[in-house]
Amino acid sequence: MRETSGGPFDLIMLIGNSLSMLPTHDDVRQALAAISRQLEPRGMAFVHAVNYHPLEIGQPKHKVARKELPDGEAVVVKNMIPTGRDGAVLVAFGYFVRRSARWTVWGSESTLLNLSERFLVDAASRAGLSVEGEYGDYDRSAFNMEISPDLLLLLRKP
Numbered sequence: 001m002r003e004t005s006g007g008p009f010d011l012i013m014l015i016g017n018s019l020s021m022l023p024t025h026d027d028v029r030q031a032l033a034a035i036s037r038q039l040e041p042r043g044m045a046f047v048h049a050v051n052y053h054p055l056e057i058g059q060p061k062h063k064v065a066r067k068e069l070p071d072g073e074a075v076v077v078k079n080m081i082p083t084g085r086d087g088a089v090l091v092a093f094g095y096f097v098r099r100s101a102r103w104t105v106w107g108s109e110s111t112l113l114n115l116s117e118r119f120l121v122d123a124a125s126r127a128g129l130s131v132e133g134e135y136g137d138y139d140r141s142a143f144n145m146e147i148s149p150d151l152l153l154l155l156r157k158p
Helices: 025-038 053-057 117-126
Strands: 009-014 039-050 061-069 072-082 088-099 102-113 130-135 150-156
Touching (some): 009 025, 025 117, 039 117, 053 072, 117 150
Parallel strands (some): 009 039
Antiparallel strands (some): 039 150, 061 072, 072 088, 088 102, 130 150
């Protein structure tokens, strides 16, 4: 993401909290600058980041999802643990699938950057992108740092 090629593009989408997977905040700044270079004039960039602020002021969060399968069931456990206000968030997934009374288990873990609204808006501005829209969820609700699950930014290159 820091060194893109191709384009120029009318639209670039960074979804799935992908910017948070970069190692440092400087890498995020470099990625936004690269995106700006790859956009056509008046081109748009859509950025999705998880809003970790509610997690930071609360406790670790754990989510469990279950789904019945035709021949068993699946369970996914997501654990999110804050490490500090501007620090990383530890995320671990546990996957459990039962078929024919036998469970298969695997998992993944990652350290994600906590990308605040203030940081992303500033980094986008420094990359030459202006904020055209800012939302707290895919329903286009207004972003509220205290309660919004996500931060969705619609950015435009002049």
